[in-house]
């Protein structure tokens with residue numbers, strides 16, 4: 501799970517992994533404007549209320565996202 505972002509989750513855009521972060525203050529959803537290829541933690545600024553959101557991507561998040569990538573590719577082929 502994404503610590504500090506209760507309703508955050510990862511999704512894939514093209515071949516890159518990107519996190520969708522939901523602001524705890526105003527509920528604004530935004531995509532993290534950077535590819536995520538490995539476990540890491542960073543901060544993003546909410547575009548709505550300018551609050552600081554901490555995003556933590558774990559190895560579990562990445563493997564889960566990669567599994568979903570595999571599923572979506574199967575359905576497309």
Ligand SMILES: [Zn+2]
Nearest residue numbers: 523526546549
């Ligand atoms: Zn916000």
